[in-house]
Amino acid sequence: xxxxxxxxxxxxxxxxxxxxDFLEALLFICITGVGYxxxxxxxxxxxxxxxxxxxWYTALAAAVLIRRATKSRKRAxxxxxILMILPTTVAxxxxxxxxxxxxxxxxxxxxxFLQQKKRWLFVLISALLLLxxxxxxxxxxxxxxxxxxxxxxxxxxxxxxxxxGARFMAAYHAWxxxxxxxxxxxxxxIYEIVGxxxxxxxxxxPGALVGLFLALGGAALxxxxxxxxxxxxxxxxxxxxxxxxxxxxxxxxxxxLLPYMDQSYGxxxxxxxxxxxMLSVKEFFVPMLLQIVVYGGYQECFNGVSMMPGAVFxxxxxxxxxxxxxxxxxxxxxxxxxRQKS
Amino acid sequence: MDAYIRKxxxxxxxxxxxxxxxxxxxxxxVRIQVRSFVAEDWSVYWSDWLSRLEAxxxxxxxxDFYDYAPPVMYILYLITLLPVxxxxxxxxxxxxxxxxxxxxxxxxxLLCTKSRKKACLSYGIFxxxxxxxxxxxxxxxxxxxxxxxxxxSVYFLLVNKKWTGMWFYGAAFAVKLQTLxxxxxxxxxxxxxxxxxxxxxxxxxxxxxxxxxAWLAGRPxxxxxxxxxxxxxxxxxxxxxxxPNIYQILGNNYFLDEYVSAGMFLILGILMIVLFYMAYQxxxxxxxxxxxxxxxxxxxxxxxxxxxxxxxxxxTDAFLLIYGMIRVRRFLxxxxxxxxxxxxxxxxxxxxxPYVHYGVLALIQLLILVRIGLDLYGLLQGRKEExxxx
Numbered sequence: 244x245x246x247x248x249x250x251x252x253x254x255x256x257x258x259x260x261x262x263x264d265f266l267e268a269l270l271f272i273c274i275t276g277v278g279y280x281x282x283x284x285x286x287x288x289x290x291x292x293x294x295x296x297x298x299w300y301t302a303l304a305a306a307v308l309i310r311r312a313t314k315s316r317k318r319a320x321x322x323x324x325i326l327m328i329l330p331t332t333v334a335x336x337x338x339x340x341x342x343x344x345x346x347x348x349x350x351x352x353x354x355x356f357l358q359q360k361k362r363w364l365f366v367l368i369s370a371l372l373l374l375x376x377x378x379x380x381x382x383x384x385x386x387x388x389x390x391x392x393x394x395x396x397x398x399x400x401x402x403x404x405x406x407x408g409a410r411f412m413a414a415y416h417a418w419x420x421x422x423x424x425x426x427x428x429x430x431x432x433i434y435e436i437v438g439x440x441x442x443x444x445x446x447x448x449p450g451a452l453v454g455l456f457l458a459l460g461g462a463a464l465x466x467x468x469x470x471x472x473x474x475x476x477x478x479x480x481x482x483x484x485x486x487x488x489x490x491x492x493x494x495x496x497x498x499x500l501l502p503y504m505d506q507s508y509g510x511x512x513x514x515x516x517x518x519x520x521m522l523s524v525k526e527f528f529v530p531m532l533l534q535i536v537v538y539g540g541y542q543e544c545f546n547g548v549s550m551m552p553g554a555v556f557x558x559x560x561x562x563x564x565x566x567x568x569x570x571x572x573x574x575x576x577x578x579x580x581x582r583q584k585s
Numbered sequence: 586m587d588a589y590i591r592k593x594x595x596x597x598x599x600x601x602x603x604x605x606x607x608x609x610x611x612x613x614x615v616r617i618q619v620r621s622f623v624a625e626d627w628s629v630y631w632s633d634w635l636s637r638l639e640a641x642x643x644x645x646x647x648x649d650f651y652d653y654a655p656p657v658m659y660i661l662y663l664i665t666l667l668p669v670x671x672x673x674x675x676x677x678x679x680x681x682x683x684x685x686x687x688x689x690x691x692x693x694x695l696l697c698t699k700s701r702k703k704a705c706l707s708y709g710i711f712x713x714x715x716x717x718x719x720x721x722x723x724x725x726x727x728x729x730x731x732x733x734x735x736x737x738s739v740y741f742l743l744v745n746k747k748w749t750g751m752w753f754y755g756a757a758f759a760v761k762l763q764t765l766x767x768x769x770x771x772x773x774x775x776x777x778x779x780x781x782x783x784x785x786x787x788x789x790x791x792x793x794x795x796x797x798x799a800w801l802a803g804r805p806x807x808x809x810x811x812x813x814x815x816x817x818x819x820x821x822x823x824x825x826x827x828x829p830n831i832y833q834i835l836g837n838n839y840f841l842d843e844y845v846s847a848g849m850f851l852i853l854g855i856l857m858i859v860l861f862y863m864a865y866q867x868x869x870x871x872x873x874x875x876x877x878x879x880x881x882x883x884x885x886x887x888x889x890x891x892x893x894x895x896x897x898x899x900x901t902d903a904f905l906l907i908y909g910m911i912r913v914r915r916f917l918x919x920x921x922x923x924x925x926x927x928x929x930x931x932x933x934x935x936x937x938x939p940y941v942h943y944g945v946l947a948l949i950q951l952l953i954l955v956r957i958g959l960d961l962y963g964l965l966q967g968r969k970e971e972x973x974x975x
Contacts, residue, residue, distance in 0.1 A: 245781045252776070252864070270861045277854040284846040317865065321858065328854035333847070528955070535834060542836045550836040551944040 267320055275299070278327030282337040294336035294344065301348040302326035305514065308355055309521045312483040322521050331513040331534060334541035343510035346372060346379065350490075350511060351518075357394075358483060366399040370406035377414045377501065378508045381494025383407040384462040388489050391470040394482075415455070418503055419447070426451050429506035429544040431536055431560055432499045435553035441502075451502035458500035462493055465568070472575025484522040485574070491515050491529070492567040499564055506544045509537030526570075529563060536560045601705040608709040609684070615713075616680045616722040620673055624934065627672060627725045634658070639665045647803025652816050655799035655809065656760050657727060672725060679721035682729045687711040689736040690903060694910045696743055697872045703910045711906060715927045720896060723934060728899040731761035735900055739879060742774070743872050751784040755791030762813040763897055766886045769856055770878040773863050777870045821845070821892070827929030828893035829946035848891040855889060856882075866965040873911050874964060879904045881961050884954045895929025902926065908957075915960065918953050925950055 252266045278299070282290040302323045310319035326332065335343040353368035369386065372379040383403055390400040423441050426434040426448070433454065442448045469489075491512060498508045516530030539556045543549040549556075572578060594600055638645050638661055651658050664674045687708045695704035711717060720726045734757035741750035754771070757764040774780045796809040824837035824844055832844070840847075868874070883901030887893050902923050909916035925946050928939045 245775070245778075248782070249776065249778070266861065266864060270857060273857055274854055277850050277857065281847055281850040281854065284843040284850075285840075317862075321862070324854070324858045324861075328851060330851065531955075535831075539835055542839070546836055546839040548836075550832075551834060551942065555944070 263316070267316065270320060270324060274324040274327050278302075281328055282333055285333070285337050290337055291340070294340065297344045297348060298332050298336050299327070301332075301344050301351060301514070304348060304351045304355065305518055308351060308358065308483070309518060311355075311358055312480045312522060318521050322517060325517050326514060329513060329517065329534070331510055331537050331541060334538060334545075335507055335510050338545065339507075339541070341507050341510070343507045346375070347511050347514045350379075350382070351514075354483070354486065357486065362395060362399055366395070366402050370402050373403060373406040374410050377410055378498065378504060379494075379511070380407060380411070380458075380501070381462075381490060381497045384466050384493035384497065385486070385489035387466045388469045388493075389486065391466075394486075418451070418455075421503075423448075423451075423503055426454065426502045427504055429540040430498065430504045430508045431540055431553050431556035432501075432504065433557065433561075434502065435557040436561075439553075448502075454500050454502045458497045461500060462497050465493065465496060468577060469571060469575055471580060472572070472577045480522060484519070487515055487519045487522065488567065488571060488574070491519055492564065492571050495560065495564050495567065499560060506537070506540035509533070509540060513537045529567070532559055532563055536563075598701065601701055604705050605708060608712060612684070612712040613680075615718060616676075619718070619722045620676050622723045622934075623672070624724045631661070631675070631725060632671075635661055635665060635671050638662050643798075644802055646799045649804065649808060652812065654760050654762075654795060654812060655804075656795045657730070659798060660727075660730075675727075676722055676725055679725075679727050679729050682733050683712065683717055683721060686729055686733040686736055686903065689733060689740060690907060693736065693740050693743065693876075693907050696740070697876065697907070697911050707906055707910050711903065714902065714906075714923055716896075716899065716902060716923060716930055719927070719930045719934065720899065724930070726896060728761075728763075728896050731757040731764055732900045732903055734760065735764060735767070736903060739875065739904075742779070743875060745779075747780055747784055748787075751780070751787040752791065755787030755789075756795075758788050759791045759795030762816060763900070766890075766897070767879050767882045767900070769860055769882045769886075770875065772860060773878060774870065774875070776864045779870055824848070824891045825893055825943075827895040827932050827943070828887065828897060829925050829929075829943055829950040830888045830890075830893055831947065831951075832891065833943040833947040834951075845891050848889060852886055852889040855885070859885070863965070868965055873908075876904055876908050876911060877957070877961050877964060880908050881954075881957050884950075884957055888950065888954055895926060895933060898922065898926045912960075915956075918956055921949060922953055925953075 252264070252269075254265050256263055256265065256268070279290065279295065282295065305326055306319040306323035309322045310316065313319070332344065335341040349368050349372055353365045353372075356362075356364035356368065366386075369379075369382050373383060383406075386395055386400060386403050389395045390397065422443070424443065426439045426441050434450070437450070441451060494512050494515070498504055498512075513530070513534055516533040520527050520530045536556045536559055539549060539551070539553075543553070594603070634651050637648070637650055638658070641648070643662060646655065646658055646662070660678065661671075661675070664671050664678070667674050690711050691704040691708040694707045695701060698704075717729075720728055734753050738750045738753035738757060741747075741753060754764070771780060771785070775782070775785075796806075796812075799809055800806050821841055824832040824841065832848075880901060883898070883904065887897050887901070902919070905919040905922050909919035928941065928943075928946060931937075932939055
């Protein structure tokens, strides 16, 4: 009986073109159930099916993305499983009823189009995201590098620049007149280290304004430095890895300096971190630490206080950005270039 | 005289024998010296239970005044029959088990490393672990009971005595629910054909045998079946009770009810993913692999489960010591882990808050968990690489 059960676990089934092991199907069903149950303690009744469906579809789309990039069924299933129980998705969708998963779903769909070389669809969805919120500004900088690496055409970039520029101008005017009392709202970035109380009674808040232009200037400089190197993506896996790496780095860098961001800024990067890990298993600590930092922000939002000083989380995030930046330069062989020149 | 002593010492095994004798003597001394300390748990719970047992005899077990598993209460009942101070007798009994536990650790180390020196060293280290000394001799806790049973279980499983190993595991389950922290390693052993489903029958059987006397004494059967569920719902005032886990980083005083279920579902999901990955790894089940699995699951489950107490790494620390002896480079992890847990003990016993924030301790604990996880991953991947090269 034991042997039969063990055999059943690893037995492969074919349903039309779909192949799967029994154990894979078991994990898929069980983790979907656990994902559902994980959301129930925060609800009076059953969890909202709209959010649940959006989060489930995000996990599924991400699994497809990884499957296509790695050709590995197990990694795809792993992606689905992790995203179904990711604490930040529960915090955003179930506890806060935020719409973060819509943005994440749109970006993953955009990446699926990019993977299929349907660049205009990728650009249109990305432009939509840029128009929607400033928190997706990192996509624009990542696309600049992709353009430099000839993954995108100039007309694609132009559309994205227009969308990003329009949203930025709108946000800039809104921010200046808003009179915020804080420079960050439960998102652990540079303001948790230098002080997050906004200057009141003046025409401008120097901290926030400098931070805003630092974000733009810093990202522009990073784009320039990245463009000095070479792209070495040879297959689908490498291409997607490079793309996720750029999105993570520029997204986190911009978010680290942009003022007036809230805890939901980290939601997208929590998900992208998981996809990044699936393509580069050795960098498991990126999604792990990111998850702690982002969830720390959500916790502060729910409770009003943070268990640990926000500066600790901000420092962890800074180290992560530094790591991602150094890896980016290594992969683009910038260091080799510097050595040759010197 | 000098020459005689040196000659005696040079004979094989003599120095180890001397070490064991000295360490045992010192370990007995320290336990005798601290025996009079009365911890809050003793004055609030244990002494009350003892007086009820003293007054009502065995029939008192029919009442619902205790939330520990009945086998611990039988020990308390037996203690009431002895003509000695109850606290001293209870502490003495647990200390005796500590020596047995140290012996079992030495046996496992000897089995895994074939080194008598390492075995003797591990015997001494376990007896002088601050948490071990504080647990029974000072705090009057009895974590050594189920730890000894788990150590015995793993030992017998390592020597391929499946039934004996599983009976011990079942006995440990009958004593403490915390036995389940490391349960996933048994599932992997089943997948790898080291255990059969029939062996798992020991868990309900031993649990039933454990509650049988209390049932006969008159306590309702349903209540006895649900005693662990009752335990789980007891400490709802904090998500982490001086235990360095994820709740010390993210917050342990909010969403108290919600996180109880959410934390359990989260760890269930994490374990599913980990077990799924491990089930597919085709590597031989070595002794090191088994010990590493026990340590890994012990650390992983306690890191995410809510309501963990400072004492809940007792059994994991014992196995981390064994792992540190197998892979000496990892001994530092064991040292770090045992110092992390002693902070909670110190706070409980002295009632003073520690100088280090629990969040920092939790981050260090996370590093230990990651290192052990990487060792496990390396073991799985390394073996795979070896096979490919062959």
